[in-house]
Amino acid sequence: VIKKLSKDYTIKLFITEIIIVLCSLAIVVPLLMVVFGSFKSAADASQFNISFPSTWLFDNYNEVLKESNTVRALSNSVIITTVVVGVNIFIGTPCAFVIARNNSKYTRFLESYFILGIIVPLSLIPSLFLMKYLHLLGSIQGIILLYIGIRVPWVMFLCVGFIKGIPRELDEAAVVDGCSNPLLLFYKIIFPLLKPIVVTCIIISAMGAWNEFQLPLYFLSSSKNTTMPMTVYWFFGQYSTKWNLVFANLVLIAVPVIILYLFCQKYIVSGMTSGAVKS
Amino acid sequence: VRKNVIYPYWFTLPAMLFYSIFFVLPIVAGAVLALTNWDLELNRIQFVGLQNFINIFNDPYYHNAVKNTFKFAFTIMIVRNLFAILLAVALTRKLKMRNLLRTLFYLPSVLSYIIVGILFTSLFRSSGMINQFLGTFGINGVDWLGDSSMALVSVMILDIWMWTGFHMMIYIAGIQSISPDFYEASLIDGANAWQQFSKITIPLLTPALRINIIISLIGGFRVFDQVLVLTNGGPGRATTVISLLVYQTFSQGLYGKATAMEMGLSIVIFVMSVFISKFFARREVEM
Numbered sequence: 001v002i003k004k005l006s007k008d009y010t011i012k013l014f015i016t017e018i019i020i021v022l023c024s025l026a027i028v029v030p031l032l033m034v035v036f037g038s039f040k041s042a043a044d045a046s047q048f049n050i051s052f053p054s055t056w057l058f059d060n061y062n063e064v065l066k067e068s069n070t071v072r073a074l075s076n077s078v079i080i081t082t083v084v085v086g087v088n089i090f091i092g093t094p095c096a097f098v099i100a101r102n103n104s105k106y107t108r109f110l111e112s113y114f115i116l117g118i119i120v121p122l123s124l125i126p127s128l129f130l131m132k133y134l135h136l137l138g139s140i141q142g143i144i145l146l147y148i149g150i151r152v153p154w155v156m157f158l159c160v161g162f163i164k165g166i167p168r169e170l171d172e173a174a175v176v177d178g179c180s181n182p183l184l185l186f187y188k189i190i191f192p193l194l195k196p197i198v199v200t201c202i203i204i205s206a207m208g209a210w211n212e213f214q215l216p217l218y219f220l221s222s223s224k225n226t227t228m229p230m231t232v233y234w235f236f237g238q239y240s241t242k243w244n245l246v247f248a249n250l251v252l253i254a255v256p257v258i259i260l261y262l263f264c265q266k267y268i269v270s271g272m273t274s275g276a277v278k279s
Numbered sequence: 280v281r282k283n284v285i286y287p288y289w290f291t292l293p294a295m296l297f298y299s300i301f302f303v304l305p306i307v308a309g310a311v312l313a314l315t316n317w318d319l320e321l322n323r324i325q326f327v328g329l330q331n332f333i334n335i336f337n338d339p340y341y342h343n344a345v346k347n348t349f350k351f352a353f354t355i356m357i358v359r360n361l362f363a364i365l366l367a368v369a370l371t372r373k374l375k376m377r378n379l380l381r382t383l384f385y386l387p388s389v390l391s392y393i394i395v396g397i398l399f400t401s402l403f404r405s406s407g408m409i410n411q412f413l414g415t416f417g418i419n420g421v422d423w424l425g426d427s428s429m430a431l432v433s434v435m436i437l438d439i440w441m442w443t444g445f446h447m448m449i450y451i452a453g454i455q456s457i458s459p460d461f462y463e464a465s466l467i468d469g470a471n472a473w474q475q476f477s478k479i480t481i482p483l484l485t486p487a488l489r490i491n492i493i494i495s496l497i498g499g500f501r502v503f504d505q506v507l508v509l510t511n512g513g514p515g516r517a518t519t520v521i522s523l524l525v526y527q528t529f530s531q532g533l534y535g536k537a538t539a540m541e542m543g544l545s546i547v548i549f550v551m552s553v554f555i556s557k558f559f560a561r562r563e564v565e566m
Contacts, residue, residue: 009373013372013373013374016372016374017374017375017376019369020370020374021376021380024380024383024384026440027383027384027386027387027440028383030398030402031386031398033401048402048404048407048408048411049411087297091297092294094290094293094294095291095294097286097290098286098288098290098291099291101286107291110291110295114298116303117298119497119548119549119552120306120549121501121522121548122302122305123305123306123309123538123541123542123545124529125309125312125525125529125534125537125538125541126306126309127301127305128534129305129308129312129534130300130305130308145297145300146301146302148301149297149298149300149301149302152298152302153298153302155294171285180284180285182284182285182287182290185285210391211389211390211392211393212391213391213393213504214503217507217526218526218529229391229392229393232393232397233508236400243401250394250398253393254390254394257389257390258386258390260389262382265385268389269448269452
């Protein structure tokens, strides 16, 4: 049926389309309420509807940004996200390369060793103990290290499968041509070919680090070192009657991620699904 | 020999070390800490054997949290996957707005839990959008977050809203990898749409089904942020799940006990994932 019907747009397809569009309103309408609400007055925003703002109060955003913590948290979030993504790619891809190319006891062990990190959550309280021991408790550096530990398995999971698809003859040809230094071989020949999957890893790691809420809650209790999702949590506690400001704050955290998603959708979806369907 | 020259093991060292120190070491340390009565406020740490685990098993709050977590995890696993399959089947047909609709359904899963949590706090208010919507049909408003029999359902609604599109994308990839020949052959044999769906689509979707079931169950058992933001475990203890109880126990300074609870959860998640993988692996061989 799928093949036959697709040749022309039948009445059945039309009805399906209507139903699915109605379903999608469940996603669109609440999001519009947040966006419109962020430009309304406090009284209008707490009507919780999707009417256009009677006057557009762009000042709501200024007010949120004036909160001393917001700018600080924004820069913290940017620093954490950038470092985590950079380090993950830098240490993750060479490791994935060796795992994909060798078939020894050690690399097979590594493969399942890293899978553990995808299944099991981070042990929060022992990590806290570890951070305390390293004098990194409550610091940005500490949380960066933990994020790297959490995200490396994902880089491995995505990259190993991808590298296995790159013909091994390529390496051998490079060696014959005199490129027998493994660092040169990896960075000059292999790494450029990894672009699509590296982009996927960058986006997934970046979104994960940017959105993460549970870890900062445990590890960054001081307001100085807070991250964006945390500011909303505290902000919401303080200003729960000023829904316009709460909505503006939500939009501020969501916009970078949504932009990234809309422009790099191809990479996110292909990465998320390729690994999943193959394994 | 040459293999070890161009694929050197030291390439694996940085990733291995980071992961071992900052992910695996805490798990191992947890196994030790769970056997102590580490208490931050009393500033003591002594070996107490299995006492924490015995306390947990006799703790009615823990039983309640386990019950809520299982209810939550299995319900959302079923509903997320059911909706996701239906959406995926519809959105692999030639609909005019297919790509836009796929983008929209996936969108919530890239947002932070804090955003979705606060959004739903507003939606679930007595004067919120959901009750306004029900009101237009003359249906009385529901006390979504205050009624202890509804609160867990409300958290499930948030979760399903957020994640269905994510699973949908995996199913879409799965459906697209099925050769159209199967459908053409079945048409010749006179199969109807339902027979095609149940005899071709579903069996050939088994890999996608497996990964989606595992991902949704793992997510369900780890549930934390949604509950913290939306209900903070209430009303009473109606939505207290294991990881929230861990957080509450941690906040009281009872680190040893919280570690033991956390470990219990990790073990459940691990065993469940292995079990499901094995279950599907056997079925795939049979087919």
